[in-house]
Amino acid sequence: MFLKFFKSLILLVLMVNFSYSQELxxxxxxxxxxxxxxxxxNWGIALDEKGIVYVANSQxxxxxxxxxxxxxxxxSESIIRSVYPYKDxxxxxxxxxxxxxENSADGRMxxxxxxxxxxxxxxxSDEFWEIKAHEDAIYFRSFGAVYKYKKDKIxxxxxxxxxxxxxxxxxxxxxxxxxxxxxVDGEGEMKPLEGDLKILDGENIVALEExxxxxxxxxxxxxxxxxxxxxxxxxxxxxxEVIERAEINHIISVSQNEIILGTIKEGIxxxxxxxxxxxxxxxxxxxxxxxxxxxxxxxQKLWLSLDKGVDMIxxxxxxxxxxxxxxxxxxxxxxxxxxxxHYLASNTGVYNFSNGKLQLVENAEDHTWNLEEIGGQLYAxxxxxxxxxxxxxxxxxxxxxxxxxxNKINDSGDELLIGNYTGLSLYNTKSGEVKELDSVNFPVKxxxxxxRNTIWAAHAYEGIYKITHREFETIEVxxxxxxxxxxxxxxxxxxxxxxxTAFVGGKWYKYNPFEDKFQAxxxxxxFNGSNLIFKGEDFYSFVDTDEGHLIITDLxxxxxxxxxxxxxxxxxxxxxxxxxxxxxxxxxxxxDGFARVNLNKLREKQEGQWxxxxxxxxxxxETKRHSIATTPVIPFNDSxxxxxxxxxxxxxAKKLIYSLEGEESLNGVVxxxxxxxxxxxxxxxHLVLTAVGNSANEVTSESFAFSxxxxxxxxxxxxxxxxxxxxxxxLLVYWLNQQKLRKHQLxxxxxxxxxxxDRLNRIEKERLINEIDLKRKELANTTxxxxxxNEVLMEIQGELNKDKSKFSxxxxxxxxxxKINSAVKNKDEWKVFETNFNEVHEDFFKDVLEKYPKLTSxxxxxxxxxxxxxxxxxIAPLMGISVRGVEVHRYRLRKKMDLDTDVNxxxxxxxxx
Numbered sequence: 001m002f003l004k005f006f007k008s009l010i011l012l013v014l015m016v017n018f019s020y021s022q023e024l025x026x027x028x029x030x031x032x033x034x035x036x037x038x039x040x041x042n043w044g045i046a047l048d049e050k051g052i053v054y055v056a057n058s059q060x061x062x063x064x065x066x067x068x069x070x071x072x073x074x075x076s077e078s079i080i081r082s083v084y085p086y087k088d089x090x091x092x093x094x095x096x097x098x099x100x101x102e103n104s105a106d107g108r109m110x111x112x113x114x115x116x117x118x119x120x121x122x123x124x125s126d127e128f129w130e131i132k133a134h135e136d137a138i139y140f141r142s143f144g145a146v147y148k149y150k151k152d153k154i155x156x157x158x159x160x161x162x163x164x165x166x167x168x169x170x171x172x173x174x175x176x177x178x179x180x181x182x183x184v185d186g187e188g189e190m191k192p193l194e195g196d197l198k199i200l201d202g203e204n205i206v207a208l209e210e211x212x213x214x215x216x217x218x219x220x221x222x223x224x225x226x227x228x229x230x231x232x233x234x235x236x237x238x239x240x241e242v243i244e245r246a247e248i249n250h251i252i253s254v255s256q257n258e259i260i261l262g263t264i265k266e267g268i269x270x271x272x273x274x275x276x277x278x279x280x281x282x283x284x285x286x287x288x289x290x291x292x293x294x295x296x297x298x299x300q301k302l303w304l305s306l307d308k309g310v311d312m313i314x315x316x317x318x319x320x321x322x323x324x325x326x327x328x329x330x331x332x333x334x335x336x337x338x339x340x341x342h343y344l345a346s347n348t349g350v351y352n353f354s355n356g357k358l359q360l361v362e363n364a365e366d367h368t369w370n371l372e373e374i375g376g377q378l379y380a381x382x383x384x385x386x387x388x389x390x391x392x393x394x395x396x397x398x399x400x401x402x403x404x405x406x407n408k409i410n411d412s413g414d415e416l417l418i419g420n421y422t423g424l425s426l427y428n429t430k431s432g433e434v435k436e437l438d439s440v441n442f443p444v445k446x447x448x449x450x451x452r453n454t455i456w457a458a459h460a461y462e463g464i465y466k467i468t469h470r471e472f473e474t475i476e477v478x479x480x481x482x483x484x485x486x487x488x489x490x491x492x493x494x495x496x497x498x499x500x501t502a503f504v505g506g507k508w509y510k511y512n513p514f515e516d517k518f519q520a521x522x523x524x525x526x527f528n529g530s531n532l533i534f535k536g537e538d539f540y541s542f543v544d545t546d547e548g549h550l551i552i553t554d555l556x557x558x559x560x561x562x563x564x565x566x567x568x569x570x571x572x573x574x575x576x577x578x579x580x581x582x583x584x585x586x587x588x589x590x591x592d593g594f595a596r597v598n599l600n601k602l603r604e605k606q607e608g609q610w611x612x613x614x615x616x617x618x619x620x621x622e623t624k625r626h627s628i629a630t631t632p633v634i635p636f637n638d639s640x641x642x643x644x645x646x647x648x649x650x651x652x653a654k655k656l657i658y659s660l661e662g663e664e665s666l667n668g669v670v671x672x673x674x675x676x677x678x679x680x681x682x683x684x685x686h687l688v689l690t691a692v693g694n695s696a697n698e699v700t701s702e703s704f705a706f707s708x709x710x711x712x713x714x715x716x717x718x719x720x721x722x723x724x725x726x727x728x729x730x731l732l733v734y735w736l737n738q739q740k741l742r743k744h745q746l747x748x749x750x751x752x753x754x755x756x757x758d759r760l761n762r763i764e765k766e767r768l769i770n771e772i773d774l775k776r777k778e779l780a781n782t783t784x785x786x787x788x789x790n791e792v793l794m795e796i797q798g799e800l801n802k803d804k805s806k807f808s809x810x811x812x813x814x815x816x817x818x819k820i821n822s823a824v825k826n827k828d829e830w831k832v833f834e835t836n837f838n839e840v841h842e843d844f845f846k847d848v849l850e851k852y853p854k855l856t857s858x859x860x861x862x863x864x865x866x867x868x869x870x871x872x873x874x875i876a877p878l879m880g881i882s883v884r885g886v887e888v889h890r891y892r893l894r895k896k897m898d899l900d901t902d903v904n905x906x907x908x909x910x911x912x913x
Contacts, residue, residue, distance in 0.1 A: 024320040024356075024596060027568065028286040031310040036069035038062050041079075042305035043129075044294035048085035051298065051612040051649030055305055056080040061092055061101060063109065064310075065617060065647025067656070067673035072101065072109045084131035084138070091138055093128025098140045098147070105627040107618045107645075117154040121147070132165050134172045141165050146174060148188075158190045166208035168215045168226075175205030181217065181226070195229030209251035209259060216259055218248040223261070225273075239271060239278050252295045252302075254315060260302060262292030268304065270315065286323065287311050299610055299651055312650075318601035319566060322356075323593040329358060331572045332589040335579045336371040338378045343389065344594070345371045350380055352392050364394040372406050375413030375429065379406050386418050386427070386434075398425060398434040404445045404460065417455070419444035424457065426472050439474040440467060448495040456500055456511075458493040464502055483509050483518050490574070492531055503531050506545060527551070534578035534586075541578040543571070550578065550588070552599065560603055561694050562588075563654055567595055606694045612651035614689035614702040619644055628704070636682055636711040644675040644704075646689055652698075653691040661686045682710040772840050791877040793820045821880070830861070837864050847913050852897055859893050862886070866906045867913065 033040045039058035046054050055062035060073030061080055074080065078094040085091075089100040090109075099113040115123075126142035133139075137150035139157070146157040146165060160182070162174040172184040173193065180197040182190045200217065207218040215226040221244045223234045234240065246266035253259050257274035267282025267290045282290045291307035304311045324330075334345035342353040343361070350364035350371075367383040378389040385399035386406065403420040406427075416427040423440035424447065427433075443460035450456055455467040464480040482488050484505040492503040500511035501521060506529045508521035527542050530551055534541035539558075542551040548564035548571050564571065570590040577589040584600040619626045620643045626632035634642065648656045648670075656670040660677065662685035670689070685708070690701040712718060797820045800813060838844070844867060845860055855863070858879070865875040872886040879886065894905055 024322055025281055025285045026317045026320055027314040027566070028281070029312040029314075030286070030288050031064070031069070031312075032288065033309060036062060036064070036071075036310065038069075038071045040308040042293060042307075042310055043080065044082045045296045045303050045305035045310065046083050046085050046294075047296050047298040047303065047650070048090075050615070051651050052085075052615075052647070053296075053303060053310075053650060054083045054085055054090050055310060056083040056092060056294065061090065061109065062310075064650075065615060065673070066612065066649045066651070066653075067647050067670070068645075070109075072111070074111065081127050081129050082131045082140075084133065086133045086138060091131050091140075093131055093140050093142070095127045096123055096125070098128045098131075105629045106625045107616070107628050108625075114149055114154060117149070117152060118147075119154075121154060121156055130165055132167060132172070134167050139165055139172065141174075155188075157184060157188070160190055164205050164208050166210065166215075168208070168210045169213075173208060173215075175208060175217075178202055178204060181205070181208070181215075193226070195226070195231065197226075197231055199231055199233065200224065206248060207251040209253055211253040211259060212256055216251050216253075218251050218261070220247045220249075220264075223248065234273070236271075236276050236278070239269070239276075242266065242269060242278070242280065249292055250295050252297050254297050254300075254302065260295060260297075260315075262295045262304070264291055266290055268292055268295075268302070268313075281313065284325070286321075301650065318598040318605055319562075320596045321568070321590075321593060322353075322596070323590075324358065327592075328360075329593065331575075331591040332577075332594050333369055333572065333575055334371040334577055335587040335589060335594055336373060336378065337581060338371075338373060338389065341392065343371055343378065345369065345380065350382075350389065350394065359392075361389065361392050361394050364389075367402075369404050370406070374406070374408050374416060377429070379416075381405055381418075381420075386420070386425075397427065397432075404443070405447070407447070407449070409449065417447065417449070419447050419457070421460075424455070424467075435472070437467070437469065437472055437474050439477045440465075446493050448493055448500065450495070450500055456493050458491045458502075459488075462487050462489045462491070464488050464491050464493060464504070480518065483507070494532055494535065496532075496535070523555075531576075533576050534580065536580060543576040543578075545574075548573070550576075552578075560599070560606060562597070562602075565654075570595075609652035609693050609698060611653045611691050611693040611698050611700050612649040613700045614656055614691050615647045615649065616687075616689070616702065616704045617645040617647050619704070619706065626706075631705045631707065633707045633709055636709050639682070639708045640679055642677040642680065644677070644687065646670060646673060646675060648691055651691070652693055653700075654694060655692050657690050657692065659688045659690070661688070680708055682708045682714065778836065788877070794877060794880070796820060834864075837868075841867060841913075844913055848909075854896055855893075858889070859896065862889050862893055863909055863913075866890075867909045869906055869910060 038060070041058045042055045042062070043058070044056035048054070051066065053064035055064070057071065058079045059077070060071050061083065063070050063072065074094060074097070076094075076097065078097060080092045080094045082093040083090065089102055091100045092098065097113060097115055099111055099115070101109045101111050104110050123142070124144055126144045128140045128142045130141040131138065137148050140147045140149065141162055141164075144161060146160060146162050148155045148157055157174070160174060161177050163177050164175040166173050168183070174182050174184070174190070176182055178201070180200045181193040183193055185191055203219040203222065205217055205219055207216075209216045213227055217224040217226060217231065223239070223243055224231050225234055243261070243263075246261075246263035246269065248261050249264050250262035251259055252262070258270065258272045261269040261271060263269065266280060267285065267287050268280070270279040270281070272278075281287060287304070287306070288309035288311055289306040292304055293307060294305035296303040300314065300316050302313045302315050304313070328348065329344065329351060330346045330348040332344050332346045336343050344351040344353055344358070345368035347367045349366055350361040350368050352359045352361055364380070364382070364387070368380055370381040372379050372381070379397075380387045380389055380394070381403040383402045385401065386397045386403040388395045388397055398418065401421045403418050405419040406416050409415040409417055414429045416429065418425040418427055421443045423442060424437040424444055426435045426437065440457070442463070442465070444457045445460040446458040448456050453469060455469065457465045457467055459465065464483075466478045466480060467474065468476040480488065483502060484507060488504045494501045494503070502509045502511070502518060508524040508528060509518040510521040511517075512519050529546060530542035530544045532540060533543050539552060539554045542553070543549070544551065548569070550562040550567070552560040552562070567588060567590065570592060572589055572591050575589075579587040579589070581587055584598055586597045586599055588595040588597060616628050619628050619632060621634045621638040622641050623638045626634070646656070646658075658668060658670055658675060660666040663681040663683035666677070675687075685706055687704045687706070688701055689703070690699055692699050797817060800817060841864075844864065848860065848863055849855060861879065862875065865878060870878075872883050872890065876883045876886045879889075881889070890905060894901070899905060899908060
């Protein structure tokens, strides 16, 4: 009884010695059943060389591409107990069934059963729990037999019933039930492993793992190591005592001197057999379950298939976490090592952290903003005042109002300036006196001393102030004008390289004392959007205020990033803190604990990290899934909604971006694993996926080409039709143009002919007019000559009539008189006149006779003379009558024509005929 008690006491002491290590755990990623949408139990896990995770789940094969999970059940819906990727196949084992999965051309996982190849071999309720590859053969182990698959043939390895199989020094080894270890020789015969293995007699071996020259052998409650033909139980008492209660289920090697034991009851045990260190991670450390059913190690990350869920542990991460699962601690604002104690300032108080345990400092409850060691004394800026901490005692210094920050004024540290909720206070450490600065009546969250007489203060919420004083007697308090487009909300003030510097609205500014104003800080423009949270002698730390990741830099080129994912998205927003512990160890405050960062290891780890290649998993249009092995051509009617499922196998990649190039260009970040392209134009496209690591040169990419066929109205046939139509239109237009030109030419010709005819007519008309004018003149001349002649003849006749009696020869006189009468009334002359008159006045006589048919020839003769506008005096000789006779004739003619007396007969004839 005493021996049992002593044994338990020793175990308790040993557990306490490494309890701190248990509390600081590497990053753990949990994948709950609700996330991967399958059964809780996961019997095995493995990764292929690309980084794709395969899980043997109770509902089928579970695949994780780094972004999304997908379940592939067997037709029989059997539980898959084992999984093993080898080359391009994923081998699985289940009840009375084993086979392999392959990706089809369209990206689907398709299963091929190997049991039809067994021929005469039979199974008796076999479930296949383990699969191994050796020399291009695949071995399937059940509790009843071990089967070998090679070159499309299945054979059985002897009659052995093995509890585990493995590979050691190039040979396949088995653990026959309760009968040590055997190997399979080149002839396929079973032979005992060399050496004395009596220690294993009666042990039910559950796991075998080769590590260098060593072979680790595990039963449920014991761990052995085989080397140089000798097998010994591992001599590590704390480890063995843990194993006895934890029950080993699996072993996996993670380095040349380190193995992981997966247990049934206690999670995993990390065992460094070189220095005999052990670390345990279970439910209390962040695992979802303590029952480890399978393990896989890839890219320094340990993957666990659990009785409930899947977990990933970044075992060798330079970041370790402390998490307060009780909720007592709350959000941590500061961490400080003071003497042999570690103090945490949180929103619930100040805690002493020792040996992984938290102890609230007495009377230190409530929100604590800051811990500062000055002159060997630790101070706390608390919600209820300003305190000193001594031997875990919380000693009040000024409790009139809460405080934010404190800094020393001189090198000796005997005078401190405190930024508090109502302004600034001066604390003399020797006298204990606290004095408030006059005229500073706003909450001061941060401040710097530019010189002995100038203080720059940042308001807790808005505004930056310049405070001028003489021996802390305030002279002037001046609020600085807004540095950006808005008021100076949530400002921060610093002193960098002896320059007053401000971070406001996501931008950096520096004070120009010559112009008494702030200007853009060009040297820090690359850090716009990132506030300073640590300033050291050789490097600085910034936090991206939007993305929440940390940037560690020397401002000379080195740049180390810690993403919000690296810190499990647990930073305290707007109150991030990065605390130096020593040259390599730093602490980051979190909303439920803190993280310890080994900066040297982080720097080493981020140099040349492996980034996996993105993968195209599925390409689907509106109606069907296309092959991803070729370049798919999508009918235009099915291209309205194109889905591309992509993956980023697990690696150190930070993000996946895409770029679509072609008729349209698109780009962005892949978040859900599915890209959705809507209403793309027809044409050829090139999709490029790029995985990005911590640095710009850590990138890998994958490309995929596809085409969208043109719509029916742009198909080759229709294009041919369009060409014919175009040619037809061209020919039609050409013909119409020709017709138009011909018509125009005819019109021009007609116009020309018309113009020519008009010109000829005009010429002819002018000729006729000229001719008529000439004839009119000739007619007038001949008429006047005839009138003159007749006038002369009539004068002669009158003279002769006067002296008629004087002539002796009356006959002769009479003959002469007759001759004169004949000459005056010469009909031939009238005919000539009539002919000439008709040439000038065509149809005159005809028109007059048609209107006045009763007119006589003498009337017509008078009308013709009147038409020529001759006077009665001129007409009388032509008609051989007196002027009086002409007037009488005119009178009679007017009567015949029935004209009024007021109508001018001459004008009437000229106008109307």
